[in-house]
Amino acid sequence: MLLLSSIPLHLLFNSLIFQTDQRDSEYQLAIASEGFFTGVPFYVPGASLNPPGWMTTSSGFYGGGGYGLGVILPSNNSSVYHRNVSAMASEALIWDNLTAQECYNDYFSCGGIKGHRNVIAVVDQKDGWIRDEVWNLMANQSEFWDPIVPSNETNSLWWAGPCAMMAEYVKEDGVVCRDTCTSSWGHDGYMDSPTSKKTNNSPWVLSFFNDSRVMWLVNNTKGPDGTYLHQASPNEYTNDITPGASDLTVNYCLAEPIDHFCYVSISNVLLLAVTICVLVKTMMAIIVTVVLARRDQAPLVTMGDAVVSFIERPDRTTVGICTIGQRDIRGHSNQYQATQLAGPRAWAARVSRRYKVVPVSVWFTSYALFALGVGVISYFLNMAMTFLDHHLTGQVLESDTNPFLDSESWSFASAVLVANSPQLLLSFCYLAYNNLFTRLQMAKEWATYSQGYYPLRVTDPKGEQFSTYRLQLPYKYSIPLIACSILLHWLLSNTIYVFVSAGGYFDNDLFTYQRGYDSSLPDGTIVSVGYSTWSLIVMLAVSVTLVTIPIALSFKKLPSGSLIVGSNSMAISAACHVSSVSNVATRGALYSNESIKSNRRSWKWLPSRLEAPPPPYSPLNDAQKARRDSLQYVQGDDQSLLTPHGRPESDHFEMRDLSRHTSRASLLSGRESPMTKEDVYEQIARSKVRWGVVTMPPEFYAEYEQEQSYGHLSFGVEEDEVTPPVDKVKYA
Structure with a gap:
């Protein structure tokens, strides 16, 4: 029962309390001059003549809550779009002032909305732009734009519109970010995450019409034929932009600060299961303690406890076989055959090594477990490298940039079981590893008694006896072993883990088409299982190194005057028939x-x-x-x-x-x-x-x-x- 009740703890306890990352996706972007927030008039959609959802945003292709879709031609100053732009202009002076490099790092990292939401990229145009200095429009185009953006008045706004960052899972690259305003930020394409290689202290030149496809649309015309600009072909409304007019140098940014929330959540179902297991273990411990107390028996925890027991209460069945070792006993099919060895036997002085203390069966089962663990790590690492086309992505620790396991329907319970099942295997491996160290240390401890006079190490010391180590093994072994166990469990928890996130960044069709929702979690919360290829490599290296240590220690020599009894109680008993005439x-x-x-x-x-x-x-x-x-x-x-x-x-x-x-x-x-x-x-x-x-x-x-x-x-x-x-x- 103690063992069975421990299994759910290993599978569930690590995920009983979990982190829910709040990662939003929506923000407003404005590219403007300083006059935008100092009183210079602006006219939407700005001097770029590019309404949101047209050429430089890709919301329509990838969702994102409908941003950029259905935007009415912004001649109506009471539209939601116009009100949002006006709010940015009026609130900008109380926002955080970010350097060009800080702004670049915040928004081009494209990992969802974190420390700032809405942002104004302030460019090196003091007051703004005049439409006729930027565009060489045809007559019909000028006629269309004159009521919206005056031809000879300064416009402090270049472009403004709603944007959204969305996570997408790509087989070769893992999680990549799709920003619907990629082109507005001056990058090629509609959907790829920003790839600009701006270096520190270098000027940030934002090429608004950088995409060659957009430039072709901008510089060609067919004439207007619709009421809503976003519904018509873009080449009907603009023509012949002045060379260099759309190359804007960003001086700094004004960004709206927000609190980045991270929730600590608890699963009631897992809490109930863990509580039941703990209660079962507690009751079993109480029962065992009461039963053993009633028997009034000394505990047999250490080798010294066993030696004291056999000295004070000699076993008649092991009289006369003081030279018998554990291999002699294991070499016979039963205890009766081993007792037939009673009688004088010649002592054979030989140099033995510690590995002989550990039975072959124990070596085999222990290293079979180790091989299984290393094999599982190697298998997943090979699978990950193949899946990622032999490219290492992500980080060593838990991160949303790491790859995810494929599944069409992750629930929280299934994700927990999958992520924590390796913890159970690791626990069994650690028990086997600790057992090897304990046996090797017992060999050393037993051999010391053939070299001199030493007190026995027991649980309840009396006379010259001394108490056992607090951690059963000498501190030079037990503390590193516990540290290794903690390191491996922590490393494994960052190698494969349950990923829970709320907010629009992950809650979109690009990511959730192969992820899962769980009705027990709040709306908009997605569940998946992530893994780190870097942690797999570290885990493999640490594991291979650790499994070689017992082999190295096992080749240490034992004194020739000692007997190899190991943990065999019959061999220990045979060696403990002391003299009554002492x-x-x-x-x-x-x-x-x-x-x-x-x-x-x-x-x-x-x-x-x-x-x-x-x-x-x-x-x-x-x-x-x-x-x-x-x-x-x-x-x-x-x-x-x-x-x-x-x-x-x-x-x-x-x-x-x-x-x-x-x-x-x-x-x-x-x-x-x-x-x-x-x-x-x-x-x-x-x-x-x-x-x-x-x-x-x-x-x-x-x-x-x-x-x-x-x-x-x-x-x-x-x-x-x-x-x-x-x-x-x-x-x-």
Whole structure:
């Protein structure tokens, strides 16, 4: 349930709160002299004699809310068109003054209306233009224009009209902007986004009749035949413009400032789904906590927890196989066959590397996941490059200039599932990646105990034990791993993402013919799924680099005196059968009264009477003699010594109960409180330990009578003088 309830979180949580970009498209453009807003008269449609919707706007071809369509011949000063132009002239002085370069950047970026809406391009014509100085009209044309634009009066307006920026999705180029006033801004063609290469500090020359097709229409005539100028062929109304008259140098712009809104929205449906998943996970966590608390079991979170558990509560099924490793166990079909390896086995000293700690199956499944992830990235990158004709477009982060996935009907829910499904795969890859690091670190941690005396790393430390890392792995690994996870999830969220926008810029037939609307979202809001080719490349490079790191770390060498147990509980258990005659009993300072329960018998644990003679042993060295003197057992009123090889110096041993009311002083004449076998195990687990050759009680050496000499490998304290295993020597 914990796993199943996590899947919807990965798929839905990232899009629970989303951004809605408000991108409008409509604005008014006027090209005029300074006299336009300082009181010099103007006559619409301006000295260009070019009403909106005629030659220099393309609204009629691409929609845009009807701008440029149905405009009545502007002799009627009460028309909406005339009122809009008059409002621009009266309000211009309170608008923002933009340099020519700023104006160029704002409006020629053509990404929808952002910081400014209506704009006046102020050109280097102080007061304005006189019609007869600009045009050489024929008699019939002059007769038509005289009531509208006087022939000999100064006109402070060159051109004015409504414009619209609209997004269009083009297969080869991604999202491009169509400005209905492209030609009015002085660029070729009707529909292409502006392509002028104006550089900083260079004059901005606006060639109003730049299009060769428009110039042909302007300089030819057939005579008027209609009431509405926009309904007639344009070459019927103008003829022979003065050369250079339409080449205008823009000095600066006056732009109407607006607030660019960006909304933060929340999906109620996704919120409900995420809330249910969180409640399920919370309830499961509470249930698991309560159940485990009732069982009164120590947590087995770290390797140290497992070692403590196996030391304090030895597993009988793993006795006598202290040299067995995880590969020996995995090489047998079941645990029973592995236990048949019990008995003395010769130690084979060899140099091992960390990769042997990780089972082959784990390597395979982990890198199969990594290969799947890298393969998915490579596939989409190849598809994107093919789709875009091998051109990189857009930006690294989320942007409306990035390409979009094709779909005829995007709903918000479907877009969320498609955009976030790679997050689920990434989470599985990270779990596998973290698992590899954890296993490699466990190999290093286990090997350190064969090199010296170290406390065990446990969840609930006691004695000399120390607490686990807060993040389970050492900080030098865990912090970079978490940082990589955050980076990859963030990068992936910018590689493929849900795109939501409101306003007219994207809400048009050029963009929405293959996008979608969702009834759960406000009117005029479109939904799509975008992706970044640049982020795909970065994601691929980062992923390929990261998957090589575990391989590099896995070739580090492990000490020859250590055993490869990995995370195999049976192998760990077999290596944790400590000696009951450990010299830890001689510690007075470290042993605390809390480990002696009030209901225990106050007696010393003694080995039972031997039923078979001990195996032969070599003469004791000085260190072993010193240890022999420290291991004393009570036999009546006498004391008998036990050698490190298990041979008693007295033939009779017995275990005698001591009175509960006997004082510690009377028991051992000043020595420490007596310890049971369980106390010895507990004290070893709470001390600094080392893994290697330890001395066992005499009956251990009588277990395998056919063997002449053998030892035992397990954990011991400093007083036990643990030594490394010797090559070709047998241990059981």
